[in-house]
Amino acid sequence: MIGGHVKNGEHEEALALYGSMRKESILPSNLTVATVLRACASLAALKQGKQIHACSLKYGFSLGIPIGSALSTMYAKCGNLEDCSLVFKRMRQRDVVAWNSIISGFSQNGCGIDALNLFEEMKKEGTEPDHVTFVNVLSSCSHVGLVERGWSYLRSMLNDYGLVPLIEHYACMVDILSRAGLFKEAKDFIESVPINHGTCLWRIVLGACHNYRNFDIGAYAGERVMELGSQDSSAYILLANIYAAWSRWDDVERIRGLMRLRGVDKDPGCSWVELYNTVHVFVARELQHPEIEDIYAELRRLIKNMKDEGYRPASRSPCHDYLESEIKFQTEEASQLMASALS
Numbered sequence: 001m002i003g004g005h006v007k008n009g010e011h012e013e014a015l016a017l018y019g020s021m022r023k024e025s026i027l028p029s030n031l032t033v034a035t036v037l038r039a040c041a042s043l044a045a046l047k048q049g050k051q052i053h054a055c056s057l058k059y060g061f062s063l064g065i066p067i068g069s070a071l072s073t074m075y076a077k078c079g080n081l082e083d084c085s086l087v088f089k090r091m092r093q094r095d096v097v098a099w100n101s102i103i104s105g106f107s108q109n110g111c112g113i114d115a116l117n118l119f120e121e122m123k124k125e126g127t128e129p130d131h132v133t134f135v136n137v138l139s140s141c142s143h144v145g146l147v148e149r150g151w152s153y154l155r156s157m158l159n160d161y162g163l164v165p166l167i168e169h170y171a172c173m174v175d176i177l178s179r180a181g182l183f184k185e186a187k188d189f190i191e192s193v194p195i196n197h198g199t200c201l202w203r204i205v206l207g208a209c210h211n212y213r214n215f216d217i218g219a220y221a222g223e224r225v226m227e228l229g230s231q232d233s234s235a236y237i238l239l240a241n242i243y244a245a246w247s248r249w250d251d252v253e254r255i256r257g258l259m260r261l262r263g264v265d266k267d268p269g270c271s272w273v274e275l276y277n278t279v280h281v282f283v284a285r286e287l288q289h290p291e292i293e294d295i296y297a298e299l300r301r302l303i304k305n306m307k308d309e310g311y312r313p314a315s316r317s318p319c320h321d322y323l324e325s326e327i328k329f330q331t332e333e334a335s336q337l338m339a340s341a342l343s
Contacts, residue, residue, distance in 0.1 A: 003035050011039040015048060022055075030061050037070035046078035063091045069098045076105020096122075096130050104136045112144035131163055138172035142179055150176040167197050174201045178208030183217040199230045210238045218242045226258060233264050271339040282338040291342065298341040 002021075005014035018036045021028065028036070033056050040049035053071055061067050068091040075084035088094070088102045099122045106115040119137050122129065129137075134157050141150035154173055157163040170193050177186035183205060190201045202224040209218025222239030225232070236259040243251035272281040280289065289295060 002032060002039075006035055006039050006042075009042075011042045014039040015043075015045070018052075027059065030056075030064065030067050033059075033061060034066040034070035037067070037074045041070070041074040041077040044078050046075075046080060049074040049078065063087060065091075065093055065095055065098060068094075069101045072098065073101040073105065076102065076109065079109055081106065081109055081111065094125075094127070096127055096133065099127055100130075100132045100136060103133065103140070107136050107140040107143060110143065112140035112142075112146075115140040116144075116146075116149075129161060129163075131166060131169070134163065134165075135168045135172060138169060138176065142172060142176040145176075145180055147176055147180050147182065167195060167200060170195070170197060171200055171204060174204045175208075178205055181208075181212055181214075183209060183212070183214050187217055187220070199225045199228045199232065199235070202228075203230070203232060203235055206235060206238050210242060213245070215242045215245055226255070229262070231262070231264055233259065236264060271336045273339040273343045275343060280339065280342055282336075289338070289342070292338075295338055295341045299337060302341065 002014045002017050005011070005017060014036060018028070018032070018039075021032075033052060036052055037049060040046075040052065049071075053074075056067055056071075063071070068087060071087045072084050072091075075081070075087060084102060084105050088098065091098055099118070103115045103118050103122070106112075106118060116137065119129070119133070119140075122133075134153060137153050138150055141147075141153065150173055154165060154169060157165055157169065170189075174186050174190060177183075177189060186205050186208075190197070190205070193201065202221045205221040206218055206225060209215065209221060219239065219242050222235065222242060225235045226239065230236075236255055240252045240255045243249075243255065270281065270283045282289065
């Protein structure tokens with residue numbers, strides 16, 4: 001039951017079921033503990049994760065592969081790289097799953113160089129990397145901006161380990177090029193990819209071009225996404241913003257009309273913050289909270305302070321006002337603001 005909840009993304013239900021199991025004095029297995037730790041990792045529930053870690057020691061479970069890897073992942077997902085490293089170093093056996101956990105953890109927490117150093121250490125210990133390893137390694141290259149190293153790792157997959165790149169690896173390489181502003185190279189690379197990639201790769205370029213204000217290739221990528229019938233609402237909004245920056249309002253209306261015709265709707269964003277052992281969840285479009293008025297007051301205070309300090313947006317989309325009434329309380333950013341103001 002616990003595993004089923006976690007597999008279906010019902011992490012809070014999994015933790016609740018584990019709590020019921022504990023109340024009935026049923027001893028968990030090492031696999032149960034590892035599964036519950038995965039739920040804690042997904043929720044970034046550090047306190048609960050530490051409690052389960054303590055219980056695993058109490059039950060006499062060793063830092064073997066299932067629990068050790070799960071603990072390492074949990075601490076990394078919660079941003080606690082110190083305990084993540086400590087658990088990893090204490091593991092008696094470290095297979096590719098354990099290495100993937102710590103490499104991913106460092107990469108996701110902005111320590112790309114450390115992640116790549118861990119990969120080199122992994123190879124020295126004789127552990128063969130797998131497809132997941134190279135996704136983590138290429139992601140690290142993207143975060144750090146190592147274009148040539150990214151190309152090297154992508155070639156190494158097939159040449160050194162016989163691993164045929166998957167869509168995830170091509171996506172990482174496109175992200176590396178896009179983050180570096182190499183949009184012509186990214187476009188040429190996508191058109192040379194030998195597997196069906198749907199809208200995935202063009203969507204990466206579209207987002208990056210929007211950020212870099214490279215509207216030419218951004219529009220090209222966006223139209224490829226539209227041709228493939230994307231159901232990703234953010235792609236439509238990004239492309240509309242690009243056309244608005246060119247004052248091509250007919251195209252803005254066309255994209256928005258296409259969005260309505262295809263029944264594309266934006267899923268509400270969700271953010272949460274843990275304060276004093278209570279998790280506060282904010283969902284865009286449903287911004288309800290007992291302290292909502294105080295939260296709004298705090299947001300107004302923070303915005304005023306920012307303006308007093310001279311803050312001005314670096315750029316503003318020409319169609320921002322045009323879309324503002326729809327976006328204001330629907331975007332993920334709205335829920336993030338609420339969570340930040342409460343904390």
